[in-house]
Amino acid sequence: MNNEIINEKARQIRVDIIKMLYLCQSGHPGSSLSCVEILMALYYKAAKVDATNPTMENRDRIVLSKGHACPALYAILADKGYFSREDLWRLRQIDSHLQGHPDMKKTPGIDVSSGSLGQGASIAVGLALAAKHKKADYKVYVIIGDGEVQEGIVWEAAMAAVHYKLDNLIVLLDYNGLQIDGSNDQVMSIGDIMAKYRTFGFECIKVNGHDINAITEAINIPVAGKPKFICCETVKGKGISFMENHFEWHGRVINTNEYNVALKELGVMTNV
């Protein structure tokens, strides 16, 4: 997929995210827009997945541990054909398979349910360790947030990943600097996150988290005998001027005026 096509896809995914969240009048715009390219690098480039066979035994596993950003994931899964794009417009409604947080029992293509932050990190360790145990060669990707790393379990998972030499595990950090109550530094500073993961024993790489090619390259750098940590520098609310870098947009409802402005910024004319 060349750059032009991929950029156009990223734009379309953002349009879908805004539309989904406007329609359900809830959910997390800033968080979803932040990780679009990280998820795209996985689903369109790096990961071995097949929409026609979502439970393929040897597929790579993808865990969106920061599950509140699932609108981005749903838009991508719909685009890839895991389910109908029409389903997106019923996000968070009663009896929709698209839950407020990813649900592996309801939605095709979701490998792991998430939403309670931190838990995905250790589930991913289990998946990666199981792959080693079974002598299977698939990889496990887990996307975590920079507020999420404040959870102790994230560090228990990191310790185990290094202890078991999980070189089939890749942790991708959506490093947007913000959480709900403010910036990481205002709420609970996470310090030098690269140094922390390096000290734990990870191979650490820092990339522009909105550059799909850079993320893909980092994923593809071969590493043996230890897990990989990719610090993806991102902008929360990326793509919508009034959402970018505003922690208030973590989980704010989009009103009609904001909806129209947002879509216009994404090159779509509306008249809601």
Add this chain to the structure above:
Amino acid sequence: MSESKSLRVAYGEALAELGAKNDKIVVMDADLSHATMTSIFAAKYPDRFYNFGLAEVNMMGAAAGFAHSGLIPFASTFAIFGTGRAYEQIRNSISYVNANVKFGLSHSGLSVGEDGGSHQSIEDIALMRVLPGMTIFVPCDPIETKKAVFAACEINGPVYIRVARPVVETITREETPFIPGKANIMKDGSDICIMAIGLMLTEALKAADILATEGIHTSVVNFHTIKPFDTECVLKMAEQCGAVVTVEEHSIIGGLGSAVAEVLAGNSCAKFMRVGIQDKFGKSGKPADLFAAYGLTAENIAAQCKFLIK
């Protein structure tokens, strides 16, 4: 028209008011202060507010440390993470040593709505009820929420205040007594007694109105304190009405329904039924749609009452 406000806003306002009266009060949160509404306290007393970030386990442990140092910490997050992830801290660091920690945990029950089953705590009362020495308040409206906060401060030991997310109408009055461990009879009838907690009281009162149109005289009792439990009131109402229905925005296992069943077993021949979440998880949807889907509506409560006494 009665005033409407969310329980969580009432909680935040009550903390701020209590803070003015008692300088030992400190408030802790885990990156949800604008959802639990401890932000109201934080704005007024920034020096007595501690954000622990996404680290509920550490927050609960630190709350014990505050309490051991003579302070009165109110620790807040969502009910699912507070009672769930940090459960063993609540058990061993706090409850086991009767540490003077208060938990104001919001977003309880299905009324969390669209966030879905991972965020809807329907087992928190069960978890907290089995801990010796724990006090549990489930306020039904903003006025009662404030009373629960003030009452919690008077108790020496752990207190759980179960707070809900939505805006609700006020159904009690300023002068209504709030005595920990003493249920309030909101409506007195002789045919059947609905025992309810939290947001379900509104539905229970409406159910009583529906039943009244059919000549059925219904009692409605507010068990705002789940622990210590008003066993006397349960037995009195069971005797008076001969039929009891419990209603809660919680699993029918381990919550109000179980507490009443434990009292009735061996002590009463009253007919008994539990309305609540029938051993299932929640899911995404608007709160009203979820209440309808899980049978937590006045119509269903009335129907179950009729079924029980027919």
